[in-house]
Amino acid sequence: MMAVSVFTSERFLSRLIETQTRQIQALADVYLDGLSLALVDSMIREDVWQVFDVLDRSQQRPSEIKPAETIVAGTDDFVIASSNPVRIPSQARVPARYVESLQHVGKIVVAEADKRAFVRREVLYKNRPIGSIYAALAIAPLLAERRQVLWTLVLTNTALTVLLAVAAWFIVGRMMRPMQTLTRYLERSHDGQVSPIPEPIVASASSEYKRPFAAFNRLAAAVAEREARRAKLAEGERLASLGRLACGMAHGDPSRGRSGYISRWLRWKLSAAQSSGHASAMLVADWI
Amino acid sequence: MGSVPSKFFRLFFYTYGHRNVVRAVSSGLAASGSVDGCVYDVLRETEPDLVARTRIIPKSELLGFPPVACASVDAASPEISRLREGLVNMPADADRRRVLGMLRLDGFSVEKPALSRPK
Secondary structure (H helix, E strand, O other): OHHHHHHHHHHHHHHHHHHHHHHHHHHHHHHHHHHHHHHHHHHHHOOHHHHHHHHHHHHHOOOOOEEEEEEEEOOOOEEEEEOOOOOOOOOOEOOHHHHHHOOOOOOOEEEOOOOEEEEEEEEEEOOEEEEEEEEEEEOHHHHHHHHHHHHHHHHHHHHHHHHHHHHHHHHHHHHHHHHHHHHHHHHHHHHOOOOOOOHHHHHHOOHHHHHHHHHHHHHHHHHHHHHHHHHHHHHHHHHHHHHHHHHHHHOOOOOOOOOHHHHHHHHHHHHHHHHHOOHHHHHHHHHO | OOOOHHHHOOOOOOOOOHHHHHHHHHHOOOOOOOOOHHHHHHHHHHOHHHHHOOOOOOOOOOOOOOOOOOOHHHOOOHHHHHHHHHHHOHHHOHHHHHHHHHOOOOOOOOOOHHHHOOO
16 A cells, blocks of 8 residues: 555656646746847847846746846857846856756756756857857745645655555454454364354344354354263263162172162162163163 | 046946946946936935945036037027927926926026036
């Protein structure tokens, strides 16, 4: 269950990241398209103020995408103007982190640690490059959304897993309860007590457990009957032995002889046995 | 100073407006710039945050506001006369006084051309 949950979450997050990257790319393209059109003339003239003015105004416009930093550079990668002239002044080289991370023109590079996405657009005039626009886009809100989705997934999946585990434990417990009852009654049989499962329990069991309960009860009845027969047989054998002993004494067998009071006691016992109807006792009585 | 901007400054550029000079200096794009004192005073009122990131290094002597000029051949034309009369009489009318207030001006007056010529 956990494996399925982790797999599903991983797939969902991967799709979300792909969708967000596509969204950032699309928004960046729109932003850079607008800038390119507005900047062509200024870039040809390398007009510092006009370039800065366009960048400054583009940052003030409400937009879905927030450019954190934008640099406009000539073909030699020297800055014409940037949106942050204090950090990246005009006529300085484009910072290495921009150049290194943007080998592929137009393709967005996401730097999660910096909470930024970098993109570079080459600006053309009559099919000739006149410079590049480097942009760092603030993607903290998108990353926060991703983090929120991750936590929502983790918490939801954990809650679902726990809920399903508890439900499974409860259901399996309920399913196994008749088996536990059967096991309990079977274990009692080790002590020689094979007692049948009470009728109310059998009646309350589900249909698939009624059959094993009924079979167990039949077994218990058979065992009880067998025990009764064995007890009866043992009693008969005991009385037969007594009969043989009494017979021996009555006929003066020295090996079995005892004093006269034993013989009288046996007669008394035999008479009691006769009254209970034991055949062996009657036989012994005949011998006496 | 006996020098030219291209030699004294590493980079110099035009901003095409006095307010833009303040923006350029305020943003850090330029280290310094020359701006009309009247515009600077107005900006101090209307955009104090923008002006707060700048400071005045030297002030020039007080000079007249840039003139409203026209071609000398048209100076006597009726249209220019009406325009001159309208500007000079602005303080006499409440609506036009409001316009002067928006421009942070007291009024217009006819002065000698030498006042606006560099000495």
